[in-house]
Amino acid sequence: MNDATATRMEAACSLLAESERRYLLYELATHRGANLEDVVSQLAAWEHDTQPSQVDSERKQRLYISLVHNHLPRLADHGIIEYDLRSGDIxxxxxxxxxxxxxxxxxxTEDDPKLRQQSSL
Known part of the structure; x- marks a missing residue:
């Protein structure tokens, strides 16, 4: 394996290590795009294994801040997404x-309860 391939693999693993980024990418992969405001409730619900309507506004606000200041810029820096904070489009x-x-x-792995159980051992 050459250095460029190894670096790309390490970057991909690092990007996907954070659940917020994975959940965002799952949502984007399904719809090819999303609006930040719309996706925050869904991501928070996935994170806490609940329904979007049951996620409190404080959790949504924390996730929104985390996405805007951390996850969206990282994904954009690696050319994975493009986003516009004014419109909220991703x-x-x-x-x-x-x-x-x-x-x-x-x-x-995350969809299969058996695999989730094994990975937490």
Whole structure:
């Protein structure tokens, strides 16, 4: 494996290590785009394994701040997404194709209760 490939793999793993980024990318992969305000409730619900209507505004606010100041810029810096804070629009960029197979493996693990249990051991 050459250094460039190793660096790309390490960056992809680092990006997907955070659940907020994975959940955001799951949502974007399904719809190819989303609005920040709309996606915050859904992401907070996934994080806390509940319904969007049951997520309190404080959790949504913390997630919003985390997305705006951390996760969105990181994903944009790696060419995975493009976003506009004024409109709140978030769309996948060309770099998403590079991490899509790895993201799908994460999703499969997170969707399967048996695999989730094994990974927490």
């Amino acid at each position: 769309v996948l960029s060309n770099g998403f194709d590079d991490i899509k197979p790895l993201l799908e493996q994460f999703k499969q």
